[in-house]
Amino acid sequence: MSTDLRNRLFEQLDSLVLIDPHTHIDAQSPASTNLSEILGYHYYTELAHSAGLPQQQIEAPEITPREKVGLLLNNLEPIQNTIQYSWLIEMCQQFFGFEGDIIDGSNWEQVYDAAQAKMDEPDWAQQVLAQSGLEAVFLTNDFDDALEGFDTSVYIPCLRTDDLVFHLAKDSVRERLEVCTNISIENLGSLTQCLEHLFTHFTRENAKACAISLPPWFVPREVNYGEAETALEQIQSHGEQAAPEHKESMACWVFWKLAELCDEFRLPFDLMIGVNRSVYPGGVYQGMDLYDSRVSLIQYADLFNAFPAVKFPVSVLASVTNQELASYSWIFPNVITNGHWWYSNTPTFIEHDTAARLEAVPQTKQIGYYSDMYKLEFALPKFAMYKRILAKVLAERYVIDRSWSEERAVEFGKRILRGNVETIFNV
Amino acid sequence: MSTDLRNRLFEQLDSLVLIDPHTHIDAQSPASTNLSEILGYHYYTELAHSAGLPQQQIEAPEITPREKVGLLLNNLEPIQNTIQYSWLIEMCQQFFGFEGDIIDGSNWEQVYDAAQAKMDEPDWAQQVLAQSGLEAVFLTNDFDDALEGFDTSVYIPCLRTDDLVFHLAKDSVRERLEVCTNISIENLGSLTQCLEHLFTHFTRENAKACAISLPPWFVPREVNYGEAETALEQIQSHGEQAAPEHKESMACWVFWKLAELCDEFRLPFDLMIGVNRSVYPGGVYQGMDLYDSRVSLIQYADLFNAFPAVKFPVSVLASVTNQELASYSWIFPNVITNGHWWYSNTPTFIEHDTAARLEAVPQTKQIGYYSDMYKLEFALPKFAMYKRILAKVLAERYVIDRSWSEERAVEFGKRILRGNVETIFNV
C-alpha cells in the first residue's frame, strides 16, 4: 500500500520539468564526450581509491579515456553497494540502453561503446536535458569567466567567490582580478570597484546567484576600515606569507563586501557551510576534502541580521547541522534551506533532513534539491534519487501520518522541487 | 496492518487523563478569550514573519484582535505545510466544529465567530480541560508571583528562576526580590534568606517543581564564598554594567544555591538546556531565540554528582543532544528525560528522540511530553501529535520489532505519558 502510494507520488513529481539551481557544468561542454568523463567524477575515483585502487593508477598521465574507464569499472566491485554506483547504473540504463545491474570486466566495453555512440550525436546535450526533464541549470563560474558563447537562459551564470574571499593573498588571484576588471588594486576603494565590476558584469549576463563554500571555522564579521586597509597592505606585500590574522581580516572584509553587493544587486547569496579542504592530501583530484561537524549557524547570526534584504540559501555539509538550518530558516526571513550537499547527499541523511525541514520551515523557503553535477548526465539519477525520497517522506509523513490528500502532497512537493527555485532566484 | 496497529495503540493512549508537567498558562486566564490569543502564539507570528509578513504589521500597536487574526490567516499559506499549522486546524476542528483543512481569507471569519461563541461561555476553560483529557497543568511562575486566586491542585505552581540566575544584576530584579520577600539584600546571607523565602512560599502553595532555561555556554559550578561575595558587591554597585566574570560568578552561585534548596525542599529542578536569547532581535515577540547545538551534558556532570537527591528532569533544545540525554539518564539516577522542547518538538525529531529514549532509559525515568503552551487550547493538538508518534514507535519498535503484546506496549506508553509525572513530581 505505502509502496504503491510512494510510486504514485513519485510519478507525479517526476513529470515536472525542473531548473537545477546549483551545478558545476561547463557551459561550453555541458555533456560528456566519453564515458571517462562520467567515471572521472570524483565520487567514483575517490571511492575506488578508498577501496584500494592507487591514486597513481587512476591519475596516470598517459591513460586514455577508454583505459581509465576499464581500470575503474574493473575495480568498482567494492563500491557496488553505494548510492553513487546506483547513479551510474541508472544513468547507463536510461541513456545508453544498459539492461543489467552491474557493470564490470565482463561488460564494460559494450557500455563504453553504447555511450560513445550516443555522446557522439551532435545534439547530445540537448537530448540529455530533454530526457532529464531539465529546462535550465545554474553554473558555478569563476569570477573572471567571460560568460560568453552560451545561452545564459539555459546555462544560468552564478558568481563563485571562494577565490576572492579565501585566496586573495595569492598573487595570481589578485592579478586575475585586475586583468578581468581592468582596475589596479591600490587600496580598499579600488578593490571595492573591482568587486562592483564583477557584479555588474555577472548580473548583466543573467547571473542569478552569488555562491561560496565556507570552512567550519569561518565566522563572518564586519571589519573596520583600518583593520581591512592594514590587511590588504599585508597581503599585497607578503602574499600567502601574510600573517593568518591579516588573511582572516581580508576574508571577512571581502565576504562582507560581497553581501553588500548582493544586497545592492539583489542577488541571492548561496552559502555552503562546513568544508575543510585537503584533509587527505594523498587523495585523488577533488577527493581530499572532509569536514569537522562542530560548526554552528550562530556563527552567521550577525550576517543574517545585517542583511535582511539578502536571501541566503544555505547548504550544510553535515546532517547534524540540519536541525539548526531548519530552525534558522524558521526564524530568519532571509535564511532558506538549500538542497542536500555532498556528504549529506545520500538517502538516509536526505530522508531525515528532508522530513525535518518539510514540517517546520515555511514551504516557500525550501529549495529541495540541486544536482551539484559536473556533467549533465548526472541530473537524471540524482534528482530521481531525491524525488523517490521526497515521495517516500510525503507518503509516510503527510498522506499517512497527517491524512493529507495525495493532490495536496504533490502540490507541496512540486513547490519544493521547482516553484521555489523560480521565486527565490527570480528565474 | 501497521497503521491499524498504530491506531489501536493510539486509542488506548488517548483514553488517558493527563497532567501536563510544563506550560506557561496564566492561571488567572488559562483559556483564550478570542482567536487572536491562539494566532498570537509565537509559532504563528514568527513563521508568518519568516515567510515575509513584516513584524510591524503583526505587532501594530492599534491592531484589534479580529484584525490581527484576519492579517495572520490571510498570510499563513506559506506555512500550511508545518506541523504548527496542523495544531491550529486540529484545534479548530475539535473545539469549534471547523470541518476543513485550510483556514484562509475565504473562511477565517466563520472560524473566528465560532471560536468566539465558545470562548464566551463562562466555563470555557473547564470545557477545554475536560475535552483535552487534562486534570492539571503545571505553571511557570515568576518568583514574585503571589500564587493567589486559583486552584493550585489544577494549576500547579512551578518556580521559574531564569531571572534570579541570569538577571540578578538588573536593579529591577533585585528590587522585585526584596519586595516580595520583604528582605533587604545586604550580602550572601540575606540573599540566601530571600531564596529560602521563595521556596517556602512556593512549596506552601503546592509548587511541584523549580525550573530554568539555560544558554549553551553555561557550565554550573560551585563558587566559593569570597568570589561570590565580590560578585554580589559588583552587581550591586554596577548593575548590568558589572564585568561579565562577576555576572557569571553570581549566576553560578545562585544556580548552585537553588539546587541546594531543591534538595532541602525536595523539589525537582527542571533544566531546559541550550537556548541563546535574541539571536534575531528583529523578530516578533518570543520569535528571536535560537541556539548553538554545540553543547554537552558533561557541562552538568559536577551538578549531577553534587546533588544525588535532587531529581533533574532535563530537556534539550537540539536533537543532536538527545543521545547524551538518554545516556546520562541511563547512568545518573537523578537525571530524567523530559519531553520534546521547542525546536525539537516536531514529528521527525520527536520520533527519533523518543525511540532512542524508550529503549535505553529506565521506564520510570522518562517524562514523555509537556505542551509548553500559553493557552489551554493547545494541549489537545500537541499531545495528540505526541501520542500518535508514541503509538507509531511502540507499534513499530516494540510490537513488530520486539514481539511485545499490544497490552504491554500500551502499559509502557501510559507510564511515559502519565505515571511518571505523578511519581517524579509527587502529584
Next chain:
Amino acid sequence: MSTDLRNRLFEQLDSLVLIDPHTHIDAQSPASTNLSEILGYHYYTELAHSAGLPQQQIEAPEITPREKVGLLLNNLEPIQNTIQYSWLIEMCQQFFGFEGDIIDGSNWEQVYDAAQAKMDEPDWAQQVLAQSGLEAVFLTNDFDDALEGFDTSVYIPCLRTDDLVFHLAKDSVRERLEVCTNISIENLGSLTQCLEHLFTHFTRENAKACAISLPPWFVPREVNYGEAETALEQIQSHGEQAAPEHKESMACWVFWKLAELCDEFRLPFDLMIGVNRSVYPGGVYQGMDLYDSRVSLIQYADLFNAFPAVKFPVSVLASVTNQELASYSWIFPNVITNGHWWYSNTPTFIEHDTAARLEAVPQTKQIGYYSDMYKLEFALPKFAMYKRILAKVLAERYVIDRSWSEERAVEFGKRILRGNVETIFNV
C-alpha cells in the same frame, strides 16, 4: 510483506558462522559459571542503579552469587523496556529453556537453577560457541598478558594499549611493562624496545589487532624527540603528579609509536573514540563513564595521513559522529567503520548509523558488528539484535527502495557480518 521479507533476510544472515572481532572475554573462563556473571554485566547493574537500587547493595562485599541475582531480578522492573533487558530474556530463552517474557521475583530462582545446570556442564563454553554460531572471538588483553593456556585460534589475542598511552605516568604501569619485557625503561630508546617486545610477543601468539579507547579531547600528533624525552623524565620523576602537558606529550608519543609498530607488524589499530572516564564516580563498577559528543575525526587526520598502510577500524561512541565516520571511511583508504559501540549500541542508533554506512562506504571497509561482551552468552542476543536491524535496513533500503534482489542483499550482509572480519584482520 516487509516483515516477511525482513524475516527471510534475517534467516539467511543468521545461518552464518561468525568471528566476533571485539570482546572482553577472559579466555581462561570464557563462559559464565553462574547467572550472577550474567546479571553482573554493567548494563544491568548500572541501569538498576540508575532506576534506584543503591550501589552499596549491588556491590555488597559479602553478597553471594545467588543473592546478587535475586537482588537484581527483583529490581529490574524499571528496566524491562530496555533493549539490554531483552538480551537477558532472549539469552535465557535460547540457552536455558525459559519460556516467558519477564523474569522477576516470581520465577528467577527457576531460571537461576536452569542456568546453573547448563553452566555446570564441562563443555559449556563450547556449547555456547556452537549454539551462537561463533567460530572465534577476539580478546582484549592487557599488555602484560602471558597469552598462555588457551587456543589462540579460537580466542584471538588483541593488544589493548590504554594503559600504555594514558597511564604510563603510574609507577605500577611502568613496573608492569619492565617486568613483562625484562627491559629497564631508561629513556625513549628502551621504552621503544619495551613496546617492540610487546608487539613481537603478541604477534607471535596470533594477535590480530592492537586496540585503544580514546577520550574526546585527545588529538594525536607526532611529538619530537626533545619534548618526548623531557616528558619521560618528568613522569619518571613525578609519576602521576607530573604536569598535564608532560603527560599529554607522553601519551601522544606512545600512541604514535604504537601506530608505527602497527605499521611494522601489520596489525590493524582499533580506535574507539569518545569516552570520558569516571564522569559519575558514584556509579557501579564500569557504570561511571559517559562522554562529550563534541568530538571530530578531524582530530585524527594527521594520524590517518601519516600511516597509510595501517588499517584503522574506528568505533565512535556517539551517533552524531557516525556521519563523519562514514565520510572519513569513504575518503581515507585506511579508515574502516567498526561496529556500534556502547551508548550507540541500541536499535535506533544502530539502524540510523548502519543505513548511513551501507550506502556510502565501500562494502569492503565495513565491519558490521562486534559484541563487546565479557561472557560468551551475550554474543547470541547481541548479534541477533544487530542481524535483525541489518535485515530491516537491507529489506527497506535495498530490496524495496533500490530494487535489489534478496540474494544480492544477503550477500552484502554476509560480507559486512563476516567476510570483512577475515580480510581486514587477516584471520
